[in-house]
Amino acid sequence: MNSILVTGAGGFLGRAIVMDLLARDDRVVALEAGDCAPLVALAEKTSALTVVQADVCDGDAVDALFSAYRPRAVVHCAAVVGVLASLEAPRQLFRVNVEGAINIFEAMKRHGVGRMIHLSSEEIYGEFDTDRIHEDHPQRPLHAYGISKAAVEHLGRSYRSTCGIECINIRTSWVYGPNFPRDRVPLNMIRAVVRRQPLHVSGGATERIDHTYLDDAVAGVIGALDCSHHPYDAYHVSSASAPSLAKIAAILAELDPQAPPISVGSGPWLHAGNVAMPCKGALDCRRAREVFGYRPRFDIRAGLAATLEGERRALHKGEGIVYG
Incomplete structure (x- = not known):
C-alpha cells in the first residue's frame, strides 16, 4: 500500500497533482476515463506511475483497481466541473460527481484505505454573505455542480462516522493557469x-x-495529504483575495x-x-495555514x-x- 490513487488524473488539476507527487518520488496510480495518452507517455518514462483507464461510475472497475494496487490514500479529482455543466448536463454531472464518489468510498471501505482528499469548490456556498468568508459560512449552493460537491462532503462525513474513512475537503475557487482547458476568465x-x-x-x-493559481491549488492538496492530524474536514485553498x-x-x-x-x-x-x-x-485561508502551513505564493x-x-x-x- 505505497501508492497514492489520483482520480481524474488526466484533468487540469489532477495531472498537475500527479506530476508533483512523482517529482517527490511517490508512487502514483492515475485513474482517468478520458484521453490517457499524455499519462501513458509519462508512465513510459517512470515506473512510479501506473495508468488505469476506467470510469469512476464503474463500481466493478474501481474495486478491481483497489484490489490490484492497494493505494494508501486517494486524491479525488474526478468530476464534471462547473456551472455550465450544471446547466447543460445535470444528470451526467450527478452521476459522475456523486455516484462516482460513492464508488470510491465503497472501495476504500472494502480495502481498508483510510484517507481521501476531495477537491471541493466555493460553489457549495452560493451567494457570499460577506466579502471574505470562512469555512463555516452557510452552504446554499445554487446549481447542480455546487450541490454535488456539498453532497460529496456530507457523504464523506457519513463514511467517517460509519467506517472511519477520513474525507478532507479542499475548497478551491476558480483555479487557473497555463493550458487551462476552458475558455473562461481570466x-x-x-x-x-x-x-x-x-x-x-x-x-x-x-x-x-478569488482566482487560485494552479501551483497554489496543488500545494494545498499535497499539504493536506501529508498532514498527520486534521482537526477539521474542510479547508479553503485559494489566493485569499x-x-x-x-x-x-x-x-x-x-x-x-x-x-x-x-x-x-x-x-x-x-x-x-x-x-x-x-x-x-x-x-479566508487561515485554517489551512494554521493546520498544514498553506500559504498562497x-x-x-x-x-x-x-x-x-x-x-x-x-x-x-x-x-x-x-x-x-
Missing part, C-alpha cells in the same frame, strides 16, 4: 493578450472572484503595455449568457504573469488550446 483575457486580439467581456466589471474583473484587465495591460484593448462591461457576469453569477469574494499579478508566460510558450510551440 484565461480568455490572457489568450487575447498573447494572440494580440482585442476582447470585450460583456459583463462583470465589478464582480470579485478577490480582485474584480476590471482590475484583472488593468493588471494585464500593465504586464504587457503593447496588449490590445481588454475591457469588461458593467452589469453581472453571466454563465451561458443568461445565468447571473452569485455575489462572491475572497476565501501567487497573488493575482504573479499568477497572471506566470500564465501569460506559459501561454506564450504554448503559442510559440504551436500548442494552442482547441476549445470544444
Whole structure:
C-alpha cells in the first residue's frame, strides 16, 4: 500500500497533482476515463506511475483497481466541473460527481484505505454573505455542480462516522493557469493578450472572484495529504483575495503595455449568457495555514504573469488550446 490513487488524473488539476507527487518520488496510480495518452507517455518514462483507464461510475472497475494496487490514500479529482455543466448536463454531472464518489468510498471501505482528499469548490456556498468568508459560512449552493460537491462532503462525513474513512475537503475557487482547458476568465483575457486580439467581456466589471493559481491549488492538496492530524474536514485553498474583473484587465495591460484593448462591461457576469453569477469574494485561508502551513505564493499579478508566460510558450510551440 505505497501508492497514492489520483482520480481524474488526466484533468487540469489532477495531472498537475500527479506530476508533483512523482517529482517527490511517490508512487502514483492515475485513474482517468478520458484521453490517457499524455499519462501513458509519462508512465513510459517512470515506473512510479501506473495508468488505469476506467470510469469512476464503474463500481466493478474501481474495486478491481483497489484490489490490484492497494493505494494508501486517494486524491479525488474526478468530476464534471462547473456551472455550465450544471446547466447543460445535470444528470451526467450527478452521476459522475456523486455516484462516482460513492464508488470510491465503497472501495476504500472494502480495502481498508483510510484517507481521501476531495477537491471541493466555493460553489457549495452560493451567494457570499460577506466579502471574505470562512469555512463555516452557510452552504446554499445554487446549481447542480455546487450541490454535488456539498453532497460529496456530507457523504464523506457519513463514511467517517460509519467506517472511519477520513474525507478532507479542499475548497478551491476558480483555479487557473497555463493550458487551462476552458475558455473562461481570466484565461480568455490572457489568450487575447498573447494572440494580440482585442476582447470585450460583456459583463462583470465589478464582480470579485478569488482566482487560485494552479501551483497554489496543488500545494494545498499535497499539504493536506501529508498532514498527520486534521482537526477539521474542510479547508479553503485559494489566493485569499478577490480582485474584480476590471482590475484583472488593468493588471494585464500593465504586464504587457503593447496588449490590445481588454475591457469588461458593467452589469453581472453571466454563465451561458443568461445565468447571473452569485455575489462572491475572497476565501479566508487561515485554517489551512494554521493546520498544514498553506500559504498562497501567487497573488493575482504573479499568477497572471506566470500564465501569460506559459501561454506564450504554448503559442510559440504551436500548442494552442482547441476549445470544444
